Amino acid sequence: MKTKRILSAVLAVIMIMTVMTACGEAKPEYAYDDEAPSLCEAYADYFNIGAAINSWDLTDETTDRFKLINKHFNTFVMENETKPDQIHPKEDTYNFDATDKFVEFGEKYGKTLRGHTLVWHSQVPNWFFEDNGEQASADLLVERMKEHITTVVSRYKGKIDTWDVCNEVLDDSYGLRLSNWLKIIKDYDGDGDRYDFIEIAFRTAHEADPDARLIINDYSLESSTDKAITMYNMVKKMLEEGVPVDGVGLQMHVGIDMDVEKARENMKILARLKEINPDFVLEVTELDMSCYGWGNNDLNIDFKSIEKEFNAKYVELFNMLMDLSEEGVLDSVVFWGFNDGNTWLNGFPVEGRTNYPFLIDADLKFKSAFWKVIDLPEKR
Ligand code: XIL
Numbered sequence: 001m002k003t004k005r006i007l008s009a010v011l012a013v014i015m016i017m018t019v020m021t022a023c024g025e026a027k028p029e030y031a032y033d034d035e036a037p038s039l040c041e042a043y044a045d046y047f048n049i050g051a052a053i054n055s056w057d058l059t060d061e062t063t064d065r066f067k068l069i070n071k072h073f074n075t076f077v078m079e080n081e082t083k084p085d086q087i088h089p090k091e092d093t094y095n096f097d098a099t100d101k102f103v104e105f106g107e108k109y110g111k112t113l114r115g116h117t118l119v120w121h122s123q124v125p126n127w128f129f130e131d132n133g134e135q136a137s138a139d140l141l142v143e144r145m146k147e148h149i150t151t152v153v154s155r156y157k158g159k160i161d162t163w164d165v166c167n168e169v170l171d172d173s174y175g176l177r178l179s180n181w182l183k184i185i186k187d188y189d190g191d192g193d194r195y196d197f198i199e200i201a202f203r204t205a206h207e208a209d210p211d212a213r214l215i216i217n218d219y220s221l222e223s224s225t226d227k228a229i230t231m232y233n234m235v236k237k238m239l240e241e242g243v244p245v246d247g248v249g250l251q252m253h254v255g256i257d258m259d260v261e262k263a264r265e266n267m268k269i270l271a272r273l274k275e276i277n278p279d280f281v282l283e284v285t286e287l288d289m290s291c292y293g294w295g296n297n298d299l300n301i302d303f304k305s306i307e308k309e310f311n312a313k314y315v316e317l318f319n320m321l322m323d324l325s326e327e328g329v330l331d332s333v334v335f336w337g338f339n340d341g342n343t344w345l346n347g348f349p350v351e352g353r354t355n356y357p358f359l360i361d362a363d364l365k366f367k368s369a370f371w372k373v374i375d376l377p378e379k380r
Contacts, residue, residue, distance in 0.1 A: 027366070027371065028366070029365050029366065030064070030363075030364055030365055030366070031068045031071075031072065031339075031360045031364050031365065031366050031370070032064040032065075032067040032068040032071065032364060036071070036366070037374055038071050038072055039072040039073070039359070039370070039373075039374055040072055040073055040074040040075075042374045042377050042378070043322075043333075043377055045377060046321070046322045046325040046326075046377060047321065047325050047330055047331045047332050047333050048074050048075040048112055048331065048332045048333070048334075049072070049073055049074065049075065049333055049334070049335075050073050050074070050075025050076055050077065050112070050114070050332065050333070050334035050335065051069055051072075051073045051075075051076060051077075051334065051335045051337065051338040052076075052077050052078065052079040052116075052286065052334065052335065052336045052337055052338075053069060053076055053077075053078065053079065053102075053338070054078065054079050054080065054081065054098075054342075055078070055081055055097075055098040055101050055102065057069060058101055058102065058105050064364055065364070068338065068339075068360070068364055069338055070109060072338070072360075073111075073335075073338070074110075074111055074112060075111060075112040075113070075114065075332055075334055076102065076105075076106060076111050076112075076113055076114070077113070077114035077115070077116045077285075077334060078098065078099060078102050078116065079336070079337070079344075080123070081098035081099060081102070082098075082099045082102075082115050082116055082117070082152075083116070083117060083120065083123040083124070084118075084120070084123065084124040084125060084128070084148065085123045085124060085125050086098070086123075087099060087152060088125070088148055088151075088152070089125055090125070090127060091127050091144070094151065094152075096155065099115075099156070103156055103159045103160065106159065107159060112161050112162070112332070113156075113159065113160045113161055113162070114160070114161070114162045114163070114164065114285070114334065115152070115153075115156065115160040115162065115163040115164065116163075116164045116167070116217075116285075117163075117164040117165075117166070117167040117217065118148070118149050118152065118153070118163060118164070118165050118166070118201060118205060119145065119149075119165060119166045119167070119169075119181060119197065119198075119201045120166070120167040120168060121168065121177060121179035121180065121181065122168070124180075128141065128144055128145070128148075128180070129141065129180040129184060135184065136184060137184075138184055138185050138186065138188055141180075141181070141184045141185055142185060142188065142197075142200060145181075145197070145200065145201060145204070146200065146204045149165075149201060149204040149205050149208060150204060150207070150208045153204075153205050153208035153209050153212065154208040154209065156209075157208065157209040157211075157212070158209065158211065160209075160212065161212065161213060162212065162213040162214075162215060162283070162332075163205055163209075163212055163213070163214055163215065164215050164216075164217040164249055164285065165198075165201050165202050165205050165214045165215060165216065165245075166197075166198050166201055166202075166216050166217070167217045167218070168217070168218050168219060169181075169182075169198055169216070169218070170218055170227055170230055170231060170234075172220075174224070174226045174227050174229075174230045175230070176194060176195075176234075181197040182194060182197060185197040185200070188200070193237065195234060195237070195238060195243075198216070198234075198238070198243075199238060199241070199243045202214055202216075202238070202243050202244050202245055203243065203244065205244075206244040213246045213247065213281070214244055214245060214246045214247075215245075215246065215247050215248065215249040215283060215285070216231070216235060216245055216247075216248055216249065217248075217249035217250075217251060217285055217286075218231060218248075218249070218250070218251065219251040219252075219253055219286075220251075221248070221250045221251075221266060221267075221270065222250055222252055222254065222258070222262070222263035222266050222267065223254075223258065223259065223262065223263070223266075224266075225262070225265070225266055225269070228266040228267075228269050228270055229269060231248060231270060232269055232270055232272065232273065235248060235270075235273055236273060236276060239273065239276045239277050239280075240276065245277075245280075246277075246279065246280065246281060247280055247281035247282060247283055248270050248273070248282055248283075249282075249283045249284075249285035249286075250267065250270075250282065250283070250284050250285065251285055251286035251287075251336075252284045252285070252286060252287045252288075253286060253287075253288055253290070253336065253345075254287070254288070254289050254290070254317070255289065255290045255291075255292065255293050255294050256289060256290065256291055256292070256293060256306060256309055256310055256313050257293035257294055258289070258313065258317070260313070260316045260317050260320050261320075263317075263320065264320050264323070264324070267282055267324055267329070267330070268329075270282055271324070271327070271329040274329065281329065281330070281331060281332075282324070282329050282330045283330070283331070283332040283333075283334070284321065284330070284332065284333040284334060285332075285334050286334065286335075286336040287333060287334065287335045287336060288335060288336045288337060288343060288345060288357035288358065289310065289313065289314065289317075289357045289358075290345055290355055290357055291303060291306055291310060291355055291356050291357065292350075292353070292355070297349075297350050298353075299350070299352070299353055300353060300354055301354075301356075303356045307367075307368060307369075310356075310369060311368055311369040311372050314359070314369045314372065314373050315372050315373065315376065318373050318376050319376060321333055322376065322377065322380065335358060337357070337358060338358060338360060339358055339360040339361065339362060339364055340355070340356045340357065340358050340360070340361045340362045340367075341361075341362030341363075341364075343355060343357055343358065345357050359373055
């Protein structure tokens with residue numbers, strides 16, 4: 001009898017201890033929790049981890065959103081406010097307020113900052129391309145482009161570390177996109193290629209801040225080998241001519257059905273630009289993972305039904321990115337947002353559709369994918 005009682009007492013103690021340990025190890029629910037581990041700290045040996053934000057994320061340092069971004073990310077970019085239509089809406093008007101605030105935040109907390117973007121066919125005001133109702137001449141457009149780049153880059157010299165100098169200059173048939181920049185500036189120096197607006201943009205940015213890292217940024221480079229090769233050939237030629245391109249940015253708006261091994265191969269193609277410039281880098285600049293596969297226009301998905309698949313793909317992707325970091329070709333991975341409540345994918349490419357592309361949900365709670373991804377560096 002006595003032994004039985006002792007045994008049940010011991011069992012009870014063990015059970016209580018087990019419950020207590022389990023409670024003690026309970027994972028924090030909210031991504032801004034003081035006790036929560038930091039994503040960028042976990043990846044410190046591999047690459048910086050960043051997020052696209054908006055100036056309203058920075059207005060109050062006591063908010064959960066602010067705590068969250070400051071904790072998990074060491075690199076930042078503005079989602080829209082540094083784009084030409086916002087920072088330079090009219091020829092004689094610059095709006096620096098938002099980007100100034102962004103830079104102040106970056107300096108205060110020692111963050112690496114990216115400037116997005118100087119030359120793009122989208123979110124650029126028409127005044128750049130017009131002259132008294134007519135199309136601007138090549139000379140005028142070059143002059144305006146130089147003025148824009150010089151003003152913006154020199155204002156943030158030594159403060160914005162990296163610029164997406166040109167964004168999306170390639171089109172979907174793997175040639176140069178027929179943007180207004182290309183249409184008007186064409187082969188400006190008469191040397192037979194039409195990379196001139198890109199070359200002028202990079203040279204001007206370099207003059208304005210010789211220490212800034214200058215990136216050429218594009219989408220689908222991870223999924224289209226043709227596009228990756230076109231990018232490789234173009235940048236190779238520019239590097240051989242001494243154009244100061246420091247790296248290629250892969251936006252990586254990927255889907256749950258992405259082919260990670262193909263992405264690895266394509267990134268390796270681009271990384272061969274190191275043969276010409278040993279310091280050449282790759283960056284992931286706009287990562288988000290749509291829960292809908294490519295071309296799937298379903299209106300709404302139940303996230304729970306694809307959660308496992310989503311987690312597995314994130315794990316596969318981050319393992320591949322760490323491999324590339326070990327090979328010395330990748331040092332920055334930036335998400336295009338930071339929580340499922342604020343993502344351009346809740347409206348693109350299908351209006352009114354909800355998406356769940358990140359590791360943190362719309363209530364700022366950790367998703368199960370977060371715990372899988374944050375554990376990876378330690379497991380290697
Ligand atoms: C998107 C923003 O997220 C949206 O808020 C805006 O309405 C349109 O632009 N590639 C880019 C980014 O380089 O600048 C885009 O950002 C997403 C695609």
